Structure formats: C-alpha cells, structure tokens
Amino acid sequence: MTFLHLKDIEFSFPGKKLFEELDLSVWKGQITVIMGPSGCGKSSLLSMIGGRLVPSAGSIEFDGELVKPADKKKLYCQRRKMGMLFQSSALLTDLSVFENVAFPVREHTDLPEDIIRLIVLIKLEMVGLRGAANLMPSELSGGMARRVALARAIALDPDLVMYDEPFTGLDPISMGVIVKLIRELNDALNLTSIVVTHDIVEGCSIADYIYIVGNRNLIGHGTVEQLTDSNDPLVKQFMAGLPDGPVAYHYPASPFENELSRS
Amino acid sequence: MKTKLSELFVGVFLLAGVVSVAFLAMNVGNLDSESSGESYRVSASFDNIGGLNAKSPVTLAGVRIGRVTSIQVDRDRFNAVVNMTISSAYNNLPLDTSASILTSGLLGSQYIGLDPGGDIEVLQEGSVIDITQSAIVLENLISKFLFSQAEK
Amino acid sequence: MNWTGFIFVASIGRWAIELTHGLGRAGLFLGEVFLQFDVLFRRPRLLIQQLYSVGVLTVLIIILSGFFVGMVLGLQGYNTLVGFGAESSLGLAVAKLLTRELGPVLTALLFTGRAGSALTAEIGLMKATEQIAALEMMAVNPVRRIIASRFFAAVLSVPLLTAMFCVVGVFGGHLVGVEMLGVDNGVFWSSMQQGVDLYDDIFGGLIKSLVFGFFIGWIALNQGYFCQPNSAGISRATTATVVTSSLAVFSLNYCLTALMFSA
Numbered sequence: 001m002t003f004l005h006l007k008d009i010e011f012s013f014p015g016k017k018l019f020e021e022l023d024l025s026v027w028k029g030q031i032t033v034i035m036g037p038s039g040c041g042k043s044s045l046l047s048m049i050g051g052r053l054v055p056s057a058g059s060i061e062f063d064g065e066l067v068k069p070a071d072k073k074k075l076y077c078q079r080r081k082m083g084m085l086f087q088s089s090a091l092l093t094d095l096s097v098f099e100n101v102a103f104p105v106r107e108h109t110d111l112p113e114d115i116i117r118l119i120v121l122i123k124l125e126m127v128g129l130r131g132a133a134n135l136m137p138s139e140l141s142g143g144m145a146r147r148v149a150l151a152r153a154i155a156l157d158p159d160l161v162m163y164d165e166p167f168t169g170l171d172p173i174s175m176g177v178i179v180k181l182i183r184e185l186n187d188a189l190n191l192t193s194i195v196v197t198h199d200i201v202e203g204c205s206i207a208d209y210i211y212i213v214g215n216r217n218l219i220g221h222g223t224v225e226q227l228t229d230s231n232d233p234l235v236k237q238f239m240a241g242l243p244d245g246p247v248a249y250h251y252p253a254s255p256f257e258n259e260l261s262r263s
Numbered sequence: 264m265k266t267k268l269s270e271l272f273v274g275v276f277l278l279a280g281v282v283s284v285a286f287l288a289m290n291v292g293n294l295d296s297e298s299s300g301e302s303y304r305v306s307a308s309f310d311n312i313g314g315l316n317a318k319s320p321v322t323l324a325g326v327r328i329g330r331v332t333s334i335q336v337d338r339d340r341f342n343a344v345v346n347m348t349i350s351s352a353y354n355n356l357p358l359d360t361s362a363s364i365l366t367s368g369l370l371g372s373q374y375i376g377l378d379p380g381g382d383i384e385v386l387q388e389g390s391v392i393d394i395t396q397s398a399i400v401l402e403n404l405i406s407k408f409l410f411s412q413a414e415k
Numbered sequence: 416m417n418w419t420g421f422i423f424v425a426s427i428g429r430w431a432i433e434l435t436h437g438l439g440r441a442g443l444f445l446g447e448v449f450l451q452f453d454v455l456f457r458r459p460r461l462l463i464q465q466l467y468s469v470g471v472l473t474v475l476i477i478i479l480s481g482f483f484v485g486m487v488l489g490l491q492g493y494n495t496l497v498g499f500g501a502e503s504s505l506g507l508a509v510a511k512l513l514t515r516e517l518g519p520v521l522t523a524l525l526f527t528g529r530a531g532s533a534l535t536a537e538i539g540l541m542k543a544t545e546q547i548a549a550l551e552m553m554a555v556n557p558v559r560r561i562i563a564s565r566f567f568a569a570v571l572s573v574p575l576l577t578a579m580f581c582v583v584g585v586f587g588g589h590l591v592g593v594e595m596l597g598v599d600n601g602v603f604w605s606s607m608q609q610g611v612d613l614y615d616d617i618f619g620g621l622i623k624s625l626v627f628g629f630f631i632g633w634i635a636l637n638q639g640y641f642c643q644p645n646s647a648g649i650s651r652a653t654t655a656t657v658v659t660s661s662l663a664v665f666s667l668n669y670c671l672t673a674l675m676f677s678a
Binding site: 269275287 | 463464466467470471474510514574575576578579581582585604607608609611612613616617621
C-alpha cells in the first residue's frame with residue numbers, strides 16, 4: 001500500500017534546479033532508502049515531505065492527504081505523525097537527555113508527569129540509553145546523541161520516521177547500532193521509514209526498496225537485488241562506487257590546454 | 264533547584280525594576296506636588312514675562328504652591344496672559360494678591376511669586392490677579408541706568 | 416552605457432531589492448511574534464527563563480556602568496556649574512541628563528552588547544545545528560516556543576534596566592557631588608525634585624527605553640532567525656545586530672526626543 005507519494009515534483013534553489021518531474025512512492029511498513037551523490041537534494045526531499053520546503057510544482061500525498069505548507073494547522077497535524085532524525089541530531093542543548101525526549105510529549109499532550117516519565121524511559125530503553133537520561137547533550141558522543149534524537153523522534157509514536165544521513169560521521173560500532181535500531185524500530189513499532197544516505201553498504205543492508213536520485217530525477221529504483229543486477233551504467237557506477245563513469249570525475253571545465261596556454 | 268534559584272533572581276529583578284521606577288517618581292521627580300490633586304485656576308496679565316514658560320513654579324513666600332499652565336498673548340491689549348493652577352490647600356489667598364515674575368539666582372529660571380494683600384474676598388476658580396509686576400529685563404535695566412547717567 | 420556602469424547600476428538595484436525583501440521578511444516575522452502573544456500567559460515559565468538570561472544577567476553591567484556615568488556627570492557637572500556659581504543645580508543636571516538621554520541610550524547600547532548579541536548567536540546556532548528545523552518537524556512552532564518569549568523579555572527588561580541605571584547614576588552623582596565636592600545634600604535633592612518632571616523626563620525616558628527594547632529584540636531575533644546557518648553567517652549576524660541596533664537606538668533617540676520634548 002502506498003503510504004507516501006511524491007508526484008511530478010519540481011524544485012530548485014536559486015540558480016540550481018534540483019528536481020524535475022520526480023515520481024517516488026513509499027510503501028507502508030517498509031524501509032525505503034533514498035541514495036544519491038552529495039548535493040543532489042536528498043535532504044531537500046525530506047524537507048519537502050515535512051512541509052518545510054515547497055516544491056515549485058507537483059504534489060506530495062502523505063497517508064491519503066496532500067501536504068500543503070500553506071495550511072499551517074493541517075500541516076502541524078501531519079507533522080505529528082512524522083518523526084525526523086537530523087544529521088546533526090539537533091538536540092536542544094539547554095535540556096537534558098530526558099527533557100529532550102520528553103519535549104514533544106510535553107508540547108503536544110497534557111499527560112501527568114509520571115506517565116511522561118514512563119513514556120520517556122520506554123523510548124530511551126529502546127535505544128539503550130536509559131542510563132544516560134540525566135546527561136546533557138554536550139556530554140554525549142555523536143552516536144549517542146543520534147540515538148537520543150531517535151528516541152525523541154519516536155516519542156509520539158509517529159507513522160513515518162525520516163532519517164537524514166543517519167550513518168554519517170559515526171564509528172563502526174555506533175553505525176552498527178544505528179543500522180540495527182532502524183530495522184528493529186521499523187518492525188517493532190510498525191513504522192514506515194525513509195532513510196536518506198550516500199552509504200551504499202549500510203543503505204543496502206536495511207533497505208526494502210531503494211531509490212537512487214541524481215541528474216534532477218531518479219537514476220534507478222528497485223530492491224537491492226534488482227539494482228545490483230542492473231545494467232544501467234549510471235546505477236552500476238553508483239552501486240560500485242566507481243570514481244569515473246557517466247558521472248564524470250572532472251567538474252565541467254574548458255580543456256586544460258586552453259587554460260595553460262592562457263597564462 | 265536550579266530553576267527555583269533563577270526564578271528567585273527574576274523575581275528580585277522585577278521588584279528592583281519597579282522599585283527603581285518608584286524611586287525615580289518619588290525622589291527624583293516631583294510626583295507628590297503633581298498628584299496632590301485638587302487645584303484652581305487663576306490668570307494674570309504681564310507687560311513682559313521675560314523667560315517664564317509653562318510649568319514654571321508659582322510660589323508664596325518662596326514655597327511652591329502651584330505652576331504655570333499656559334501663556335498667551337492678549338491680541339487687543341498686547342500683553343501676556345499667564346494662566347496658572349494653585350493647589351486648593353491655599354484657597355484663602357486675598358483677591359488683591361499681587362503677582363510678580365522673579366528670578367531664582369542671578370541667571371536662574373524665572374517663576375511667579377505671589378504677595379498676599381488684605382482683601383476679605385479670596386481668589387477662586389477663574390479669578391484674575393490685577394496687580395502684577397513684570398519680569399526685570401536686564402537690557403532695559405542697563406539702558407535706564409545709562410540714560411540716567413547721561414542726563415546728569 | 417558601458418559595461419561597468421551597467422554592473423554598478425544593477426548592483427544598486429539588487430541592493431534595493433534585497434533591502435526591501437529583508438524589511439518585508441522582518442515585518443512578517445514581527446507580526447508572527449505578536450500573533451504568539453498568548454504564549455506569555457499560557458506558559459509564563461518560558462518568559463521567566465528568558466527574563467533571567469536576558470534581564471538578570473545584564474543587571475551587573477548596568478549597575479556598574481550607571482554608577483560610573485553618574486559619578487562622571489557629578490564631576491563634570493560640578494566643574495562646569497561652579498563657574499556660574501550654579502553648583503546648586505548639580506542634582507538637577509545629573510538627574511535630567513540621566514532620565515532623559517543617558518539612561519535610556521546607554522542602557523540600550525549595553526543591552527545590545529550584552530543580551531542582543533547573545534540572542535542572535537543563540538538563535539543562529541540553534542538554526543545551524545538544525546534545532547529550529549527539529550522543532551518544526553516536531554510540529555512545534557519555533558516562533559512560539561523560542562522567539563516570542565525572548566522578544567517580550569527584551570521589551571520588558573530594557574525599561575526596568577533603564578530605571579535601575581538612572582537610580583544608580585543619581586547616587587553616583589550624589590557620591591561625587593555631595594560627599595566629595597561638598598554640594599549641600601538638601602539642595603542636591605530639592606533642585607532635582609523641582610526641575611525633573613515626572614511625565615516629561617521620567618516617563619518620557621522610560622517610553623524611549625521601551626521603544627529601544629522593542630527594536631533591539633526585534634533586530635537581534637530577526638538576525639539570528641534568518642542568518643546563514645554556518646559559523647561565518649552567525650558571526651556576520653551578531654555583528655549586524657550590534658551595528659544595526661546601535662544605529663537604530665541613536666536615530667530613534669533623536670526622533671523620539673524631537674517628538675516628545677520639542678513641544
């Protein structure tokens with residue numbers, strides 16, 4: 001069942017067109033991995049799903065309803081069904097780990113203190129950091145901070161969790177922990193997950209379905225097997241991580257001889 | 264505990280701010296003479312008001328009992344009409360009280376000094392003080408002095 | 416027209432467009448802050464926290480500066496007035512200068528340096544570390560949760576700090592004028608009370624400081640909220656806050672003085 005559908009998306013930053021007629025679907029209960037080279041606009045895609053950026057054309061359908069940033073009230077309702085893990089973890093630096101996870105619960109519910117405490121401790125236990133509840137964000141390592149942020153993202157039991165580059169800048173152990181957590185949480189909490197990454201190995205290890213983004217559109221999509229068996233040169237280059245190929249090693253430039261003779 | 268302490272500081276901060284405003288109003292400003300409420304208005308005509316202006320004090324025996332509210336020019340008689348308010352606590356000033364424009368110090372600001380007469384009737388709302396003495400203008404004084412020297 | 420001339424005119428045009436755009440954005444931002452006015456009553460604790468970091472932490476520098484400014488006014492005022500034999504007016508001179516001009520303006524400048532720049536840096540850093548984006552994705556309006564309380568704390572703090580500055584300054588002038596230089600204590604206070612007007616001088620000065628607090632809060636938060644989310648952008652925004660706020664304070668001070676005291 002399609003849970004999220006992006007249709008004919010067109011988006012550009014000043015001076016750079018990122019997407020043209022992009023079509024992308026996410027199925028309920030699956031982990032969908034969006035891969036692509038750095039700077040191709042993968043993170044912008046997540047921002048559009050969250051309604052923080054507005055595509056210049058096309059529509060986004062989330063759980064049967066359009067995401068319309070102009071309708072603030074409805075958008076905020078929809079965001080409560082989404083959780084997002086940011087690359088920089090984005091913990092509120094003046095609050096403790098416990099308060100960070102409690103933050104969305106406090107903001108959106110009037111639950112009594114003991115129930116909030118219970119919810120927070122359950123979420124922290126899920127990511128294995130119940131013992132760190134009283135630490136401040138500045139006392140956490142990068143991997144721990146990301147796990148706390150993950151606990152915060154699932155604090156309100158969302159339907160969709162989006163991960164923006166969850167594997168970047170982590171040591172192998174923390175990376176393994178995050179990979180395990182994404183899979184486990186997705187299955188245990190009956191979530192739908194979108195993971196944006198450029199790490200092919202980790203991406204492939206958890207993906208139910210993969211989209212490769214580039215050249216303002218999709219380069220390819222399919223399950224891990226379909227993509228590794230693909231004959232498309234672009235897909236091949238990306239999956240194998242080759243330095244040169246259809247995506248050129250050199251940034252576009254005039255021939256080097258010309259440049260040398262000019263000086 | 265930490266939040267409690269900061270809340271205490273905020274409370275102290277707000278209180279200190281309010282106390283400061285109150286201190287400015289009471290001790291630095293002139294809240295008491297301003298807010299003593301009841302007053303009545305009288306007016307007086309002067310040939311020359313010198314440096315008198317609105318809000319200048321009105322005094323009796325050197326004690327401030329009111330202030331000038333406005334100054335206009337009488338278009339027919341070509342002199343200045345000074346309106347002033349006097350605190351109702353001093354509602355027993357005789358009708359023939361005289362008003363003169365005086366200077367505090369040699370170059371200080373100017374004010375109105377009242378000099379009570381002996382009438383039985385008293386000044387009240389809207390009364391006009393008939394006997395007035397204009398401000399002393401230094402230039403006039405000097406020219407008078409020079410003329411008197413020349414005549415000798 | 417030659418090519419450099421063309422570029423020059425175009426750059427003026429672009430500057431004007433950017434300026435208009437920035438002003439419009441700042442205006443909308445201010446409007447949104449005011450729409451969240453009710454958060455003050457719903458969640459007074461947020462305001463109290465900000466009053467602490469914006470107001471309480473600024474008190475010390477205000478009191479010290481006010482005392483020294485008052486002392487120098489006492490000294491210079493005495494030296495000037497004694498030449499006319501008018502040292503009896505020292506109290507009046509000190510108090511009038513403080514309440515009308517020096518109190519509001521110097522407090523506003525100190526506040527800009529101490530609290531305004533801190534506000535910009537704080538908000539800018541929250542933006543750079545994706546905390547503001549995280550708030551949005553948690554369906555929490557960042558303007559409501561973090562901007563509004565800071566703005567109103569600034570508007571409230573500056574007049575209170577100004578009043579403290581004036582009081583301490585009067586005592587500084589008293590210390591030098593009366594205790595050291597021998598002006599009569601009674602004359603010092605009575606000349607002050609006779610000459611300083613409650614409405615014109617004291618309330619006028621406090622109204623000025625209210626306006627200053629309004630603009631400093633607005634400028635600082637606007638700069639932080641819309642800064643480039645990187646270290647260069649934050650440092651630029653912080654500088655812009657101090658420069659713009661100071662200029663705004665000086666120019667507004669003239670306008671307000673002309674409006675209030677000229678009639």
